[in-house]
Amino acid sequence: MSDSGLSLGCIVAGVLAGGVVALVMWWRLQRRATTRAGALRAAIGSLGTNGGDSSTARLAPSDRPVLDALAHVTATLRDRVATAEQVRDLALSRVSDGVIITDSHVIVQFVNRTQADRLSLPQQRLVGRSLIEVLHDHDVDEAARRCLSTGVEQRTTVEVGPDKRYIHVSATPLGGGAGCVIVLQDRTEVRRLERVRREFVANISHELRTPLATLKLLSETLVMGDGEDPVIVKDYLGRIEVEVDRLAQMVDELGALSLIETGQVVLERETVHIDAVVRRAVARLEAQAARSELTITVDVPEDLPQPYGDEHRLEQVLVNLLHNAIKFTPVGGRIRVSAACADGAVKVSVQDTGVGIAEDDLDRIFERFYKADKSRSGTGTGLGLAIARHIVELHGGRIWAESAEGKGATLSFTLPLASSTD
Ligand SMILES: Nc1ncnc2c1ncn2[C@@H]1O[C@H](COP(=O)(O)OP(=O)(O)OP(=O)(O)O)[C@@H](O)[C@H]1O
Numbered sequence: 001m002s003d004s005g006l007s008l009g010c011i012v013a014g015v016l017a018g019g020v021v022a023l024v025m026w027w028r029l030q031r032r033a034t035t036r037a038g039a040l041r042a043a044i045g046s047l048g049t050n051g052g053d054s055s056t057a058r059l060a061p062s063d064r065p066v067l068d069a070l071a072h073v074t075a076t077l078r079d080r081v082a083t084a085e086q087v088r089d090l091a092l093s094r095v096s097d098g099v100i101i102t103d104s105h106v107i108v109q110f111v112n113r114t115q116a117d118r119l120s121l122p123q124q125r126l127v128g129r130s131l132i133e134v135l136h137d138h139d140v141d142e143a144a145r146r147c148l149s150t151g152v153e154q155r156t157t158v159e160v161g162p163d164k165r166y167i168h169v170s171a172t173p174l175g176g177g178a179g180c181v182i183v184l185q186d187r188t189e190v191r192r193l194e195r196v197r198r199e200f201v202a203n204i205s206h207e208l209r210t211p212l213a214t215l216k217l218l219s220e221t222l223v224m225g226d227g228e229d230p231v232i233v234k235d236y237l238g239r240i241e242v243e244v245d246r247l248a249q250m251v252d253e254l255g256a257l258s259l260i261e262t263g264q265v266v267l268e269r270e271t272v273h274i275d276a277v278v279r280r281a282v283a284r285l286e287a288q289a290a291r292s293e294l295t296i297t298v299d300v301p302e303d304l305p306q307p308y309g310d311e312h313r314l315e316q317v318l319v320n321l322l323h324n325a326i327k328f329t330p331v332g333g334r335i336r337v338s339a340a341c342a343d344g345a346v347k348v349s350v351q352d353t354g355v356g357i358a359e360d361d362l363d364r365i366f367e368r369f370y371k372a373d374k375s376r377s378g379t380g381t382g383l384g385l386a387i388a389r390h391i392v393e394l395h396g397g398r399i400w401a402e403s404a405e406g407k408g409a410t411l412s413f414t415l416p417l418a419s420s421t422d
């Protein structure tokens with residue numbers, strides 16, 4: 001082999017050897033970099049977990065400051081998330097509406113305290129369950145699913161529970177299809193008030209129609225009759241007066257009721273002499289009772305303790321009760337007004353021997369405009385007992401009726417004694 005051939009062979013061998021060495025070094029560097037990156041990844045992954053120590057042991061010393069910086073950022077972010085969650089929980093627990101947050105699979109992620117209380121379960125027991133499992137309501141579940149599939153807020157109303165609470169539900173999507181927020185608003189009371197208001201207006205117009213129709217008829221007859229027969233004219237005018245009185249009474253009662261219900265009545269409290277109040281009320285209605293040949297007896301002990309209250313308003317209560325007793329007791333009947341001390345209160349009762357009240361009506365007669373038996377109730381608006389109940393309750397007392405139909409009725413109310421009010 002020539003000299004030049006030998007040196008070429010050496011060069012090739014040298015290059016090859018150099019290449020192998022370079023390849024080995026590159027491979028070792030690559031492996032070290034991979035191991036380092038792996039150790040760093042593992043250490044980052046274990047930040048804030050218990051396995052932190054074993055992961056950091058394999059870490060290159062030059063990577064430790066990086067890990068420390070990341071650990072700091074992670075801890076700060078974790079604190080912020082925890083604070084944000086606390087604020088959210090606190091804010092949502094204060095609202096009176098139920099709030100449920102679900103993920104995109106309608107699995108409950110959060111329930112506020114209001115809703116958990118409504119379901120009588122601790123908040124944490126509800127998290128992780130499906131919405132249908134938590135609420136047992138297909139309409140709400142359907143609204144949540146539609147909200148998730150369309151990305152548009154859904155609204156519905158449902159009636160829940162044995163007491164048929166009327167709940168307004170809105171399901172609002174969370175950004176990016178991450179889930180939805182369901183707000184459950186209890187509108188039972190609002191709906192009840194709306195119904196009461198509608199009934200109230202309907203009742204007033206109904207109650208006004210009858211006396212107005214009678215007045216129109218009587219006045220038309222008078223106009224057409226040219227007023228020839230003074231006896232008939234007097235009779236008609238008398239009937240007009242009755243109807244006008246009836247309308248005036250209704251307006252007075254509505255005014256009184258409105259004042260009480262809007263909280264504008266301020267009781268003028270003083271020591272109440274029940275005996276005197278009873279006697280004044282009886283005196284006001286004596287003539288009316290005599291016309292129906294009814295006897296009224298009063299049984300109020302002289303040493304009765306004196307409650308604290310508004311004598312004028314309590315007299316109104318007694319007048320309303322006595323007025324009813326007279327109205328619903330046939331000729332020749334008896335009415336007894338009594339008072340006694342019972343359970344830290346004075347109890348006053350008005351008992352009659354009249355038509356009585358059916359069991360189903362015993363509570364309802366205290367509602368506005370409620371008349372137990374319209375065919376027998378005769379004149380009256382059905383407001384007297386509603387007013388009486390308000391006045392008694394303003395005094396901290398209770399009013400109720402007892403009766404066996406056909407065997408008379410007893411209406412009683414209590415007034416707490418001075419120390420138990422105010
Ligand atoms: N002592 C009673 N005996 C039988 N029924 C009664 C008696 N007291 C009340 N009621 C029944 O309760 C209903 C409601 O009584 P309430 O005093 O509120 O109205 P009213 O007497 O019909 O009208 P108003 O008092 O406004 O003139 C009466 O219509 C009647 O049906």
Ligand SMILES: [Mg+2]
Nearest residue numbers: 324380384385
């Ligand atoms: Mg009445």
